[in-house]
Amino acid sequence: MSAQLTIGDLAARTGLAVSAIRFYETHGLVHPLRNAGGHRRYGRADIRRLSFVMAAQALGFGLSEIAAQMAHLPAHKAPSKSDWSRISKGFRADIDARIAALESLRDRLDSCIGCGCLSLESCALYNPADRAAASGPGPRYLMGEDPD
């Protein structure tokens, strides 16, 4: 058991490109060992670490945020059930928040459709607070800094 994986193996298992895995390493997301020849050797736990990265990315987290979360996980061992549970609950809370924001946006948009949105002041879509909330931890850079 615990056969070492090459970067190519890991790429095949995760669906990531080899270059992406190396890139993630430079950002502290994986910490492979090296064999005598200098080649990276991964453990099976790294498959799960990278899966976690992909899932978190899909939720809109940036790599630095993901790295911060992962810093609490053991580097070379599979995360324990409690490690995983804590992080999963954080995900869950985030997903809930994003659903709530989208529902709020949807409700407001419905009134927009009705009114023809001729009044900018009352338009649900033109509401900086809503826009910020709607994307949650999502693509922040799409929104500028503060709605000021």
Added chain:
Amino acid sequence: MSAQLTIGDLAARTGLAVSAIRFYETHGLVHPLRNAGGHRRYGRADIRRLSFVMAAQALGFGLSEIAAQMAHLPAHKAPSKSDWSRISKGFRADIDARIAALESLRDRLDSCIGCGCLSLESCALYNPADRAAASGPGPRYLMGEDPD
């Protein structure tokens, strides 16, 4: 009525940076006229056009997609009620789809929390199809091309 706005006025009204408005022009999102001195002059309708751009961005659309939608709107006039209604309904459908995807992800994640996610094959977070769906038309570039 219909006093012309300078780019600075428009920036103040929309909260966008002047440079961003000029950038949007190069991408066909606004089509200002020019005065004798070569300065841009905007109409009041452009406030709404840019508000639309901001709202669509918050939903995760890229500028090129937004430009495509906007191509159907009159360039120098406020969109009619039916123009707006059609686009708003498209938004609504998109929001609905994203809510559904997030709810699906949430439900699957719940089982993950329970199981400790020790089985990668059955992990809800490690499901390319879900990941793609969860973000809808969102930050596509965060996800790579095809989960192949």
Added chain:
DNA sequence: GTAATTCCTCAAGTTCACTTGAGATCAAGC
């Protein structure tokens, strides 16, 4: 009428998340 803004264009820089390419080394199959 002049000084202070605001605006103009154009080029280049920024961040994120990678990919691509060059040139070289390592590992594995036969």
Added chain:
DNA sequence: GCTTGATCTCAAGTGAACTTGAGGAATTAC
């Protein structure tokens, strides 16, 4: 043992969405 393929490092390129800066002209405020 040698060739083929995988891997190595490091630099540079990509695309989205802008910002920043330079150098100069137009507008506005007094």
